[in-house]
Amino acid sequence: MKNKLDKRILIAGTLSELTIPAQLNYLPVVVNLSKQIAEWFGFPEEKLREIEHIIEESFVSVVENSFELDELGVVKFKISYLPGKLIFTFEDKGLPVDVEKLELEERSALGILLIKHLADEFKFVNLGKEGKRLEVVKNLPDEEIQHLLSDFAPVEPEPAPKDEELKFGMLKSQDALELARLAYRAYGYTYASVAYLPEKLKEILEYGYLEAVTVRNSKDEFIANLGLFYEKPGARVADSGMAIVDPRYRGHNLFKRMKMQAIEHGKSIGLYGLYSESVTIHPYTQKGNITLGAKETGLLIAFTGERVTFKKINDEGLSQRQAVMLYYLKINEEPKRTVYIPAVYEDIMTRIYSDLKLNRTIQTTKSFKNIVDMSGETALELSFKPDLNSAVITIEKYGEDIVPILRLRIKELCMKKIDTIYLELPLSEPATMYLVSQFRELGFFFGGLIPEFRDGDILKMQYLNNIYIDTSKIMIASENGRSILDFIVADRESLA
Known part of the structure; x- marks a missing residue:
């Protein structure tokens, strides 16, 4: 962080709160406050401009769509911190608003679209008699997460012995930080951002959006993970993803072994099947799916950006957007x-x-x-x-x-x-x-x-x-x- 903050403030979560008139001449106040606090957290200039656009479009949308021209409304603006992200919140008790209809109106559609594009998360909540809340999130820069993880980066690790005894299990909330470190060891800082956000991982685990098969070595080190993502809690098909293997254990057939564990787990809880997206920068994951009986159902030819790198496979990154092969593995009978x-x-x-x-x-x-x-x-x-x-x-x-x-x-x-x-x-x-x-x-x-x-x-x-x-x-x-x-x-x- 560029500016040291009292840990008690970070733990409490609230960084700043303002109650201001719903008038556009207050826009610079909200924008400048947001940029100043974001700068403390190490956001680079490009991301600060994105935050400026997000706050500007959000405040303008609230003022223009929530209040009549002659109405003196009030907006409560709040900046909060949760591990790995800043949250910008706008609350008001003005006119009820339907975001879907705003997206169809020419005057407001591009503003909402811009917010959704630049924000890492976007949420609109109807509070009933208490009004409504617009919430936008920006994840902290990789550099800040690096402070958390970089001390654990192995340098040119030796391959692990093939006969080492390994322990398979299911991901627990207390494993979230170790999973983030594993993602770093395998991918540097180029993997999907949720892998680096322990608090977010804990949340989606707790609410039933994620399960995962894990592997630990004889020293109890977290060395492999295979996620099972659900569209909603209680869904009957899991999206098998976030397959991460410590570079020391590549060639140990861990993907196939984790997938077999996932299949048995899925059978026991009544899943219809497992869906997965296999990268095409190498054939190993595809072959693992095929040997387990999964069938190809499609191919997305430009799915992953050029930034993703696989340590020990393509350290230089990709030369173009990368395709993923789609697979489905039936494990229980589904409805007709x-x-x-x-x-x-x-x-x-x-x-x-x-x-x-x-x-x-x-x-x-x-x-x-x-x-x-x-x-x-x-x-x-x-x-x-x-x-x-x-x-x-x-x-x-x-x-x-x-x-x-x-x-x-x-x-x-x-x-x-x-x-x-x-x-x-x-x-x-x-x-x-x-x-x-x-x-x-x-x-x-x-x-x-x-x-x-x-x-x-x-x-x-x-x-x-x-x-x-x-x-x-x-x-x-x-x-x-x-x-x-x-x-x-x-x-x-x-x-x-």
């Missing part, structure tokens, strides 16, 4: 469902479903004769992943305005230089098989199939914002995976 497949993807999706052996009835435009209801307004969710510079648009309900809304969203995201945009479509909705052709006209192409993701299967499409991908650099571990890559390349080229 009907899925509606678009004609343009009928062959590949039918083949994927056949490989997965899911309990599905497939409908196509040839077999489906009912009328599709698309009345009313579209409902969708837009989320950002700043560490990947990507966005995900999830369709919750199709409306007659779906195409113009998507066109607007794509334009806004491209203007903000988002590299990749994903579109998640419910295969339980007949409209999906009719609308995909229009989504392809907007620039989306095939990504993959994810079973039982949100109480049903989804079709994931992908959009690249003026970035070049050399597909010859994508390492594929199987012929089936190669055929999926070839299909995706052809599908993208057919849009031109």
Whole structure:
């Protein structure tokens, strides 16, 4: 930190509180206070400018959308600290506001979009009679986290003995700091930010969004981790990710052994299956999935940014955005469902479903004769992943305005230089098989199939914002995976 703060203040959490009139001439006060405190925490100039934009857009949005022109309102502004992040909060008791509607209004849409893009977390809370709260979060810079972790960085470690006795278990909240150190040993500071935030890891563990298989060596050192992420607590499919292995233990077959532990755990708690995204900078993780019986369901060709490095594998980083192969491993019987497949993807999706052996009835435009209801307004969710510079648009309900809304969203995201945009479509909705052709006209192409993701299967499409991908650099571990890559390349080229 550039400025030493009393630890009692950090533990208490509140760094500053202001109660100010809801008038724009107070904007410099709020902005300057935010930048000054952020500077104490070591944010570089580029990030300070981002914080300035976030605070500016947030305060303007609150003032302009919460109060009438002649109304003298009040805004409570607060800056708080939690381990690994600063939280900027705006509270008021003005007019009720629907953020989704604000995002559709030209006057406010770009401001909300900018906040979501620049913030690491964005939350809008309706407090009922107490008003409402807008909360934005910026994670601390890597350099600050380095102070916590750098003392534990091994220098050129010797490979561990192959016959060492290892202990497998499940991640506990007290392991969070050791997991952060493990991420550093394996990836430096280039991995997804949650791996470096012990307090955030503890929180998602506590609330049921994460479980993980862990491995300790004979000295009780934390040497490997395989995360099981859940879309929501109680979900029946886990996203198997955050696979991290200490460089000393590469070649010990730990990924496969952890995955076997995860399978047994999943069977015991009634999961339908495990979903995973395997990197393509090397074939090892893909091969591990395949030997366990997982099946390829798609490929996202520009998923990971160029910053990610794998110590002992590619210390220089990636030369382009990196692809991930999608896998699904069925471990328990899932519900019987009907899925509606678009004609343009009928062959590949039918083949994927056949490989997965899911309990599905497939409908196509040839077999489906009912009328599709698309009345009313579209409902969708837009989320950002700043560490990947990507966005995900999830369709919750199709409306007659779906195409113009998507066109607007794509334009806004491209203007903000988002590299990749994903579109998640419910295969339980007949409209999906009719609308995909229009989504392809907007620039989306095939990504993959994810079973039982949100109480049903989804079709994931992908959009690249003026970035070049050399597909010859994508390492594929199987012929089936190669055929999926070839299909995706052809599908993208057919849009031109």
